[in-house]
Amino acid sequence: MFSSDPNTPQANAAAAPKDLFGRLRAITASSLTGFMTDMWLARHTEEKTWPLLVDVIGEIVDMYQPQDICVVGYSFGGKYCLKILQQALDSAHTPANMAWARLVLTGVVCHPSLVEAKDFVGVKKPLLMIAIDNDPLFPDKVLKPGLQSLTTDNVYYELRTFDNLPHGFAVKGDYKTSRHISQRQQEAHRLIVQWLKSLVL
Template identity: 35%
Template sequence: MSDPELATKAPESDAMETGAGVGEHCVTDRPNPDDRQPSGEMTKFGDIDVYVSKPGDYPNSPAKLLLLLTPGTGVHSTNNQIQADIFASEGFVVIMPDQFRGDAAPNSKAIPAEEHPSILEQVKLRAAETAKSFLVDMWLARQTPEKVIPILLKVIEAVKDEYADAIAHGEGIYSVGYCFGGKYVIMLAGEHPDTVVAGQPQGDEEVGMVKKGPLIKAGAVAHATLVTREDFKAVQAPLALACVENDPLFPEEILQEGRKQFAASNIKHDIQVYSGVPHGFAVYGDYDSPAIKEAQAAAFQQILTWLKSH
C-alpha cells in the first residue's frame, strides 16, 4: 500500500490502532495448484449473489451451516469457491455471500517485470503500481461495516428459512473469515448495540440501548485485517484465530487485546501464530515454499478441528 494510514481512515473510527489496510494476498488469487474447478453453484438470496456448496450426501445426511466470508477477491474468485467446496466436503453446507455487492477489490498484482527493465520500463512499472495501490485504497474506503453488515444480515435471515435443518443440526450458524472477511466474523461473534448490528452509524443515542448477542455459534478467522480493539471487546462467541507472525495488517497489540478480552470474559478460544508465512497464506492457492504449504494445511486443520468441536 502506498499509504497504509489512508487505507484505514475511512472504514474505522479508531483506524490508527488497526492493521494497515489489505495486502496483496487479499486482492489477488494464488495459482490453482491442481487446476481444480468449483463444484458448487452461484445463486441469489434476494438481490445478493451467493455461492453455495453442499456435501455430496446432503440433505440425506445432516450437515452444519457455515457462513464463509472472503478476502477482497470476493465470491467470484475460483480459489474462494474451491475453499468453500473443501469445507463442504467436510460436512458443511457452505454459504459464501458477495459481501462487496459486485465491487470486489481491484487486482493489485504486480505486472511481471523484465529481468533487466530499461529506465523507462521501471518508471512505467512504478506508475502502474502506484495507480493500483490508489485504486485499492479507494476500494477499501468504500467497504465499511455500515455497508457490509446489512448484506450479511440479509443473508443470515435468508439461510434461517432455506437451511433451517442445517442450522438446527449445528445448533446455530458457524462462520469462517479470511483477511477482510475475518473482521466480520469477529463482529458477528460479538455483542453490539442495535445500531451496529443494523449497520447504522453509532451516536450518543446508543447510551442505555439494549445490546444484541452474537449472530454465530462459533467462528474461525485466518489472518484478519482492519480488526479494532472494540471488535475484540464485544466478542461473546468462541473464536479460533490463525495469525501470521509479525503481521503489519494484524498488529501484535491488536492480538494482545484479543487475548486479554478472551481471558477476562472466559471465552473459549484457540490462537495459533504461524511464522515464516505471508499474510493470506491460509487461503486456497499454491506456493513454491514447502514450509508455507505445510502451514496452510495446518491452519485449515486448526479451523476445521475448531468448527467440528463446537
Template identity: 30%
Template sequence: MTDTELATKAPESDAQETTPSAAPATSAPRLSDHCTSSRPTPAGQSGTGEITTLGDIDVYISKPSDYPHTPSKLLLLLTSGTGIRSVNNQIQADRFASEGYVVVMPDLFGGDPAPNTGNMMADEPTTPGSFLDTFKIKAAETAKTFLIDMWLARHTQEKVLPIMYKVIDSCKDEFADAVSTGGGIYAVGYCFGARYVLLLGGERKEMPAWQGFSWASPTSAPQDVEADKARTVGPFIKAGALAHPTMVSPEDFVGLKAPVTVVAVENDPMCPDEVRMGLEDYMSKNNVEHEVQVYPGVPHGFAVVGEYDDVNIQSAQSTAFAQMLKWIKEH
C-alpha cells in the first residue's frame, strides 16, 4: 500500500506512565452511515457460524474447521452498530476463524442494533434537486441523527462493558482450551467496537460494572492496594487490533497496557487527527507496544467486509485485514 504512515514502538520495562494531553474539542459526528449500515454483501457469501448464547448474551460464534482437534486461540470481535446479525460482520468473523481462531462476536446492543441498520447501496453521483428535495433530505438527515443519538444514549459504556465482561467470563469456561492456547484473549474491533478494544486493553480503577466478574483469568487479576484506594483491574486482553474507531476520547487511552495495532482513515471525521495523534503520543510516552497505519483515499468503515467498486478501497480492505491478523498472530 502506498502513502501510508506507520509507527511502531517497543515497550521498556522501566517506563513511567504519563497522562495524555487533552485533545481539542471537536464537533464531528459520532457515527457515520458506515457505522450503522452494511455495504452490499460479497456475492455468494454468507456466514458459516451460528448465533447462540454465552453467559445469557447472544453471540455469533465461528470456529476453525478442524477445531478442537487442532489447538486454536480465542478472539473477540466487537462490531460496529450493525451488530451480530449483519452478514458482513459474520463473514468478517469467519475470515478470522479460517486463520485458526475461535471467534466470539457478542451482541453489544441487546438485540437493538443502530437505527437504519441494513445494506448501503453502491455510491451514486448526486445531482442538484429542487428546494423541496433538498429540504426533505435535510429533514431526513436530522431525524436520523436524532434517532442515532437516542440509540447511543441506550448503549453507553456502563451498559456495554458488563456485556463484554459476562462474555469474557463465559469464554474462560466454554473455550478454556482456546484461552489457554493463546495465553489469554485477543480482540479486534471496528467503529463502535474499536473503542472497547482500548478499554479492554487498559488497567483501570475498579468500577461497579465489574461487580460479579470472575477474576480467574490468565490476562488479568485484581491488585492488592491500600484499603482506602480503589483496586485496579485489567487488562482483559492479551493484544488488540482496532479499525477506524469512533467516539474515542483521551480518557480512553489512560492505563492502556495491551499491545495494539490501529487501522486509521486519513482525514476521518469520526476519529479526528488530533485524537489519533493523541493516542500515538500516549502509547509512545508510556511505552505501549503499538502500530498505527493511516490509509488514504478510503471511507470510514472500509475495513469491514463489503463490496466496493473502487479497486483501491478493495486493496486497502485486504491490507487492513492482513495488518490486524498479523498483529494478533505475532502477539
C-alpha cells in the first residue's frame, strides 16, 4: 500500500552517551530520524492514503466476500480507522466504491497518531481505543474532546489506557529486552480479540 516505502524508524540509543562526541552522534541520529519521518509523512498524506485504502478494502471484500468487517488501526492507521467508522450506515448515502462500509461492525484504534478531535465527530460504529498516558502523539487535547463527541453521538466505546509505555507498544513484535512492554502488548492483544469477539460472535 505504501509503494515499498515503509516508515522504518532508526534504532534509538539504549542510554544517553556521557561523552560529548557520543551525545553529538545521538543528536544527529535523532534529527535524521525525525527528518526521515517528516519526509515519509509528506509522501503519505490523507489525500493519497485514503483512496488507496478504500480501493484495497474494496478488493479484499470482492475477493473474500466477508459477511462482516472489523477494522483495526495502529498509530498512523488510527486516523483511517476512525474515518471508516464515520461512513454512512445505509448504502443510499455511501459512495459506490465504498459499498463495503455497511459491512463494518466495529473498529479498534491503538495509540493513534496524527488524529485530530474532529476525527471523532460522526463516528457511528462501536470503538475500542487503546492508548498510553501522556502520549505526545495522542494528547489529551485531542482525546478529551474526542471522547465528548463519542458520548454526544451515543457511540458505544471503551477506552483502555496503559502507563509507563512507549507509543507503539501494542504493535506485534519481539520485546525480549523489556518484559513489561511484552506483557502489556499481549494484554492489549487480548483486549482487542475480546472486543471483536463480543461484537462479531
